[in-house]
Each structure stands twice: as structure tokens, then as C-alpha cells.
Amino acid sequence: MKPLRIALTKGRLEKDTVGLLKQAGYDCSAVEDKGRKLILPIGSGEIEVVLAKAADVITYVENGVCDLGVVGKDTIMENGRSFYEILDLGFGKCRFALAGKKDCDFYAGYNEKTIATKYPNVTRGFFEGKGMDIRIIKIEGSVELAPLLGLADAIVDIVETGSTLKENGLVIIEDNVAPISARLIANTASLKLRKSEIEALADKMEKERAKSK
Amino acid sequence: MKNYAKITPEGTKDLLFEDCLANRTVSDMLGNVFSGRGFHEVLTPALEFYDLFEEDVSGIPMESMYKMSDEKGRLMVMRADSTLPIARMVSTRLQNADKPLRLYYNQRVYRNHLGLTGRSNEVMEAGVELIGAKGKRADLEVMSTAIEALSACVPDFRIELGHAGFFRALAGKLPVSPRKREKIRFYIESKNYSALNSTLDKLPQSPYVDIIRRLPRLFGGIEVLDEACRLCDDEQALSTLDYVRDIYNSLSKFGLGSRLIIDLGLVQRNDYYSSIVFSGYVIGSGEPVLIGGRYDNLLDKFDAPAPAIGFGINVDALSKVMLSRSSIPPIPKTEVLVHSEEGWEMTAIQYTKTLLQAHINAENSVFETLDEALAYARKKGIRKLTVVGEEIRTMNTEVQS
Numbered sequence: 001m002k003p004l005r006i007a008l009t010k011g012r013l014e015k016d017t018v019g020l021l022k023q024a025g026y027d028c029s030a031v032e033d034k035g036r037k038l039i040l041p042i043g044s045g046e047i048e049v050v051l052a053k054a055a056d057v058i059t060y061v062e063n064g065v066c067d068l069g070v071v072g073k074d075t076i077m078e079n080g081r082s083f084y085e086i087l088d089l090g091f092g093k094c095r096f097a098l099a100g101k102k103d104c105d106f107y108a109g110y111n112e113k114t115i116a117t118k119y120p121n122v123t124r125g126f127f128e129g130k131g132m133d134i135r136i137i138k139i140e141g142s143v144e145l146a147p148l149l150g151l152a153d154a155i156v157d158i159v160e161t162g163s164t165l166k167e168n169g170l171v172i173i174e175d176n177v178a179p180i181s182a183r184l185i186a187n188t189a190s191l192k193l194r195k196s197e198i199e200a201l202a203d204k205m206e207k208e209r210a211k212s213k
Numbered sequence: 214m215k216n217y218a219k220i221t222p223e224g225t226k227d228l229l230f231e232d233c234l235a236n237r238t239v240s241d242m243l244g245n246v247f248s249g250r251g252f253h254e255v256l257t258p259a260l261e262f263y264d265l266f267e268e269d270v271s272g273i274p275m276e277s278m279y280k281m282s283d284e285k286g287r288l289m290v291m292r293a294d295s296t297l298p299i300a301r302m303v304s305t306r307l308q309n310a311d312k313p314l315r316l317y318y319n320q321r322v323y324r325n326h327l328g329l330t331g332r333s334n335e336v337m338e339a340g341v342e343l344i345g346a347k348g349k350r351a352d353l354e355v356m357s358t359a360i361e362a363l364s365a366c367v368p369d370f371r372i373e374l375g376h377a378g379f380f381r382a383l384a385g386k387l388p389v390s391p392r393k394r395e396k397i398r399f400y401i402e403s404k405n406y407s408a409l410n411s412t413l414d415k416l417p418q419s420p421y422v423d424i425i426r427r428l429p430r431l432f433g434g435i436e437v438l439d440e441a442c443r444l445c446d447d448e449q450a451l452s453t454l455d456y457v458r459d460i461y462n463s464l465s466k467f468g469l470g471s472r473l474i475i476d477l478g479l480v481q482r483n484d485y486y487s488s489i490v491f492s493g494y495v496i497g498s499g500e501p502v503l504i505g506g507r508y509d510n511l512l513d514k515f516d517a518p519a520p521a522i523g524f525g526i527n528v529d530a531l532s533k534v535m536l537s538r539s540s541i542p543p544i545p546k547t548e549v550l551v552h553s554e555e556g557w558e559m560t561a562i563q564y565t566k567t568l569l570q571a572h573i574n575a576e577n578s579v580f581e582t583l584d585e586a587l588a589y590a591r592k593k594g595i596r597k598l599t600v601v602g603e604e605i606r607t608m609n610t611e612v613q614s
Contacts, residue, residue: 059330059331062330062499063330063499064498064499064500081330082403083403084404084405084429085403085404085405085406085407085408086406087406087407088406183407186404187499188499188500188501189498189501192371192432192474192476192494193371193494193496195432195474
């Protein structure tokens with residue numbers, strides 16, 4: 001039988017997921033000292049871990065070259081296409097927030113507002129819900145710069161503690177744009193063809209997650 | 214301006230040799246099954262008016278259709294699906310024909326998917342529609358055709374059964390707006406357990422909420438139906454479960470065993486499908502290769518109400534899987550190159566034809582000289598060269614086999 005292939009978002013989500021799998025009794029030594037390898041076996045070879053960038057996790061799972069993936073809800077909301085979202089893993093918690101310069105009433109006036117963000121789709125959806133027609137500028141790096149330099153009226157970005165914003169003189173205008181955490185996703189066909197293996201793994205992960213709460 | 218003369222548009226490709234042969238082979242295999250079951254082939258235009266594919270009716274998002282305008286400025290789309298054009302055709306040209314109609318098609322459909330994701334925007338689709346017949350016999354006729362079609366191509370497919378009416382009955386009991394209901398349906402379709410839960414948590418709790426909460430997980434063997442029956446006391450919903458059980462029991466005579474599965478969370482295009490729905494999966498394809506179901510309300514939109522059921526198979530996905538498993542016979546190699554001496558061209562063409570009729574794979578040489586013909590034969594691995602002139606002589610090209 002082919003190993004179950006799971007794509008992990010490199011970095012913190014990878015560490016947290018590996019931690020969870022370890023608690024669940026899988027041997028994760030190959031992932032812990034991986035060197036430069038990107039495909040790694042865990043357990044006794046029944047699972048294979050692939051390390052990838054967040055948006056690529058979705059691409060691999062959607063195309064069925066990976067059966068499962070662990071990726072942040074932020075990436076899903078921005079790139080979401082067709083796959084199954086089967087478990088909220090509870091870690092990697094943060095939220096989408098709208099933030100602007102201090103002492104500025106963002107909603108005042110009828111001028112078209114400009115929003116800088118790494119997440120244009122999330123931003124569009126959020127303002128559509130408010131019935132606001134806005135202009136979006138996509139920024140790749142530190143989004144906080146845009147309002148400071150005068151390029152944008154506000155930003156939509158993920159916020160964990162809010163300290164970066166504070167240090168740069170920005171305040172949160174709204175932080176209920178959407179709550180974020182890591183999700184376990186599955187390829188549509190894989191979930192049907194390998195139901196018992198995937199459900200067993202998801203159940204184990206869910207149990208461990210509940211324990212560590 | 215950038216010149217795009219040398220590239221194909223996103224999501225399209227040329228099919229060469231073995232890919233082309235695989236595609237054609239699968240199309241033929243499916244076509245043989247369909248016509249063997251008494252379905253007749255139709256083709257519909259690649260261009261249709263946008264009105265035919267309106268989102269409310271088709272469930273196909275407007276953004277994912279290729280659109281253009283005709284000389285009167287009317288909005289046109291590239292065929293985004295085959296069932297709607299067939300429904301249009303049935304309601305017009307076949308309105309007085311005796312029902313039921315047994316139709317099949319094998320043609321390309323076009324969808325504009327998000328760029329750079331590796332998805333095809335042009336897909337060959339083969340399928341059947343049985344129009345003007347309702348009930349269990351009609352459903353079994355079409356579903357057994359689906360199973361026969363997949364069996365002809367790949368032995369290890371899975372067929373999944375669901376019922377559009379089950380979700381409809383339960384969702385009708387929830388105190389929610391149609392928009393919220395659509396959201397709930399989408400969460401079930403995408404098996405998004407967490408979003409579904411947080412939406413349902415906000416509703417007044419009831420047995421219906423509980424069972425909808427379980428819905429994305431209600432897939433597997435016949436035990437799924439037992440579980441659903443235990444959770445549910447709505448008569449309408451129960452009758453849909455009974456029907457799925459009835460169909461499951463009948464289809465299990467095919468000996469599919471655990472390859473016949475039930476998924477009550479199969480709620481795709483739920484306003485389009487009216488009753489039984491089914492899909493097919495094959496190892497090696499990340500998306501379903503077959504999708505179908507009963508759509509008794511669609512013909513109403515064309516003022517020609519008739520019950521109908523059908524399915525479509527993704528020929529491209531299926532042939533890709535078969536090619537990767539070497540289940541497509543290879544392209545036969547040329548065995549003999551026939552070269553003519555000056556003045557004997559027509560005789561050589563005739564001779565090549567004679568060889569082909571005798572099932573010897575021959576090719577007529579188009580080279581000016583024998584040396585060129587010989588060099589070509591060696592390069593292509595053709596082992597024999599026949600020279601046609603006053604006499605016919607065959608030489609060995611001394612190709613290593």
C-alpha cells in the first residue's frame with residue numbers, strides 16, 4: 001500500500017503538527033533531523049511527510065499528489081478551492097484584522113478607501129460583506145508600511161498579539177474579520193478512496209489535540 | 214504587443230500520439246458501452262447563448278464560463294456542460310418524440326478555472342441522459358450503465374451514492390434563510406466540519422441540527438444508512454434513505470463489495486439534482502471521474518417538464534490514469550517501408566495498401582532516393598525496406614531490435 005502522504009506548512013505549523021503526531025505515538029525522528037530533504041517518512045513508513053509553503057500545501061492536496069495537508073485558515077480563505085477541510089487543529093491561532101493609523105476615522109467620508117494587504121481575496125470578501133467598494137493594493141512584505149508611507153488608508157493582515165502594529169503607530173479598527181487556526185485538509189478523492197486510514201489519523205490527531213487543550 | 218502565436222491558452226493542450234490514442238480509445242470504449250445499452254449519440258454546438266447556462270439554472274458560476282458576443286452583441290458561452298444543451302434540444306427538436314429518450318454524448322466542455330493551478334479548462338466528457346423516465350428501473354438502468362462504463366476501463370473504481378432529497382428535507386426543518394442554508398450546504402459539500410459546527414452552534418438545537426452536524430461524516434458502507442435512520446425521524450428524509458438502501462441493495466448484485474459506498478454528504482449542485490446522486494472515483498485521479506444524478510426539475514425551465522437522469526465521465530482524467538497503468542495498447546510500430554523506383558510511385562502506393570490490408574504495418578516512402586529512405590528506416594527502427602520497381606525486392610535495414 002502506498003504511504004499516506006501529508007503536506008505540512010513549513011515552520012511553526014510543521015513543528016506543532018509533528019509534536020501532535022509524536023504525542024499520538026508516531027516515530028517522527030526523520031522529520032526532526034531532516035537536513036535538506038523535503039519528503040520524509042514517519043511512523044513505520046505508513047505516512048510520508050512533505051514540507052511546503054502554505055499556498056503550495058493547498059495546491060498539492062487539491063491536485064491529489066498529497067492526500068492530506070496542514071495549513072492555516074488564512075491561506076485557505078485566500079486560496080481556498082476544492083478540497084475537504086476535516087479538522088480544526090487548534091494551534092497556529094491568530095485573526096484577520098483591519099488596522100489603520102491612530103487618530104484617523106477610517107469610515108468617515110465618501111472617498112474611496114485604499115487597503116494594502118497580502119490577502120486580496122479575504123479583503124475583498126470582508127468589504128463586500130460591508131457593502132463597501134474599495135481599492136486593494138497587494139503588498140508582499142511588511143504591510144504595515146503602506147499606511148505609514150501614505151499608500152493606503154488601512155491594512156488587512158493577520159494579527160497575533162498586535163505588538164507590531166502598536167510599535168508602528170497603527171491601531172486595530174476591527175479584529176473580527178475572521179479567526180484563524182491550523183486546519184487538516186484532505187483531497188476529495190483520497191478521502192473517499194482511503195477513508196479508514198485518513199479517519200483513523202484524523203481521530204488520533206483530534207484526541208491528542210483535545211488532551212493538550 | 215506580445216505575440217502569443219506559439220503558446221496554447223492556460224488550461225488547454227495539444228494531444229500527441231499516445232495521449233491522443235488513449236483519449237480516443239477511452240472515448241470509443243465508453244461509446245461502445247453506451248450504444249451497446251441502447252443509447253444514441255448526439256453532438257451539441259460548442260457555442261451557446263449565455264441564457265442557457267444562467268447560474269440559477271446551471272449552478273455553474275458565471276466567472277468560470279468562457280464568454281464572447283455574436284455579431285448582434287448577444288452574450289455567448291463556450292459549452293460549459295453537456296446536460297443543459299441536451300435539455301434544450303429535447304425541449305425543442307425532440308419535444309414530440311416518443312419518450313423515454315436514451316441519449317449519449319462525447320464532446321468537450323469548457324470551464325475557465327483559476328490560473329496556474331494545473332487544472333484543465335477544456336475537458337472531454339462522455340455521458341448519457343435518460344429523459345422521460347422516472348422510478349427505480351430508470352435509475353438502475355443509468356447507474357448500471359455507469360458501472361459498466363467504468364468497468365470497461367478500470368477495474369478498481371468506486372461508486373458513491375447519495376440523495377439530494379435527504380439534505381433538502383433536513384435543511385427545510387432549520388429556521389434559517391435560504392442564504393444561510395446554502396452556506397450550510399457548502400460546508401457539508403467541502404466537509405468543513407469546523408465551519409459547519411460553528412454555524413450550527415448558533416441555531417436552536419434540535420435533532421435536525423444534530424444530524425446535519427453528522428452529515429459530512431455520513432459516508433461509508435450500508436451501516437451509514439442505519440446510523441442516519443437512528444438519528445432521524447422526519448418521514449420525508451427517511452423515505453430518501455429507504456430509496457438509497459433499495460438502490461444500494463440492487464447495485465450490490467454487481468459484486469462491487471466495499472467499492473460501492475454511500476455518502477449522504479453528497480450535496481453538490483443540490484438545487485439542480487432532485488433525487489439520487491452518484492459519483493465515481495479511481496485511484497490515481499485526484500478528482501471524481503464520474504458525476505451524475507437525477508434532475509427531474511431541469512426540463513421545467515424549458516417548459517417541457519420531464520423526469521431525467523444522467524451522468525458524465527471525465528474522459529481526460531480516465532485516459533490519463535489508464536495511460537499511467539499501461540492499460541492502453543501501444544501505438545503499433547511500422548514494420549515495412551515501401552520505396553518506389555522512378556515511375557513506379559502508384560504501384561508502391563498500391564503495394565503499401567495491400568500490406569496494410571494483410572495487417573502488416575507498412576508506410577509508403579516519400580523520399581527521393583533509396584539512400585534517404587534507408588537512412589530514415591534505420592533512424593525510425595523500421596526493420597524492412599521494400600523497393601518497388603520492375604521487380605519487388607525486400608531488404609533488411611539491419612536495425613537492432
